[in-house]
Amino acid sequence: MQTSFPTTCWLVFQNDHLLFIKHKTHFTLPTTQNNMPTFLREIQLGMFNDQLCYCAEIASDASLPVQYELIPLRKSFELLEPIWYSLVVKAYSVINWDKNHQYCGRCGHITSHQSHIFERLCEHCGLAVYPRISPSVIVLIQKGDELLMARSPHFTKGVYGLIAGFVEAGESIEEAIHREVREEVNINIQNLHYFGSQPWPFPDSLMIGFTAEYASGELMIDNNEIEEAGWYRYDNLPGRPSSNISIAGKLINYFIEKKQQQYH
Ligand SMILES: [Zn+2]
Incomplete structure (x- = not known):
């Protein structure tokens, strides 16, 4: 009887970039470490998708054979099937933990x-x-047919998101949400409901998503964290994050779909 060995998969980082093999029309993850520059560190991640997966890091100045290309981590999520998302986030987190x-x-x-x-x-x-792993909260706040959207100064131009922030030591997740909302936009919210969660590797968050309703208070922004915020009707929203990887995008899509079902 022939014993079959699992194939391997290599998630190789150079700083915030992930290494891919370049084909004519697409990119794939390396399945061998042949021809790779020397690794600074190499850690086995375990079996995934019938492959034995490793993460590794190469030096900032390592030069690469022509078949390889380094792609910024954020962009690399667009090139991979969604099932790879968690493993790539884990690989990036493990490499940085080991280095630091x-x-x-x-x-x-x-x-x-x-x-x-x-x-x-x-x-x-x-x-x-x-x-x-740093827990952070993100909340979609609804007021009738409107949704609270805000821009942080580091967002891509024209893109609005939701209120979000890190959970502080000693806080419950719910306390963190109420505090963040009060700090950033000066309002009170009610009827918090858990929506879902998502690991987010910039830098090491676990985003915990909720929906909520406006309760009281007048919108007033904290200029240190937010440059603009407002109430937007579900059918007239400004630019928003893409929904395929971000939980903010998924929360906003959920609100739009809920409203569309209500009126159509
Ligand atoms: Zn010690």
């Missing part, structure tokens, strides 16, 4: 990667460090 925790943050001694688990351990003082 070579030394113990408590005693300064070198740490080592424990095999088969994502743990870097300082054998001198016992501190263990794991890939960081």
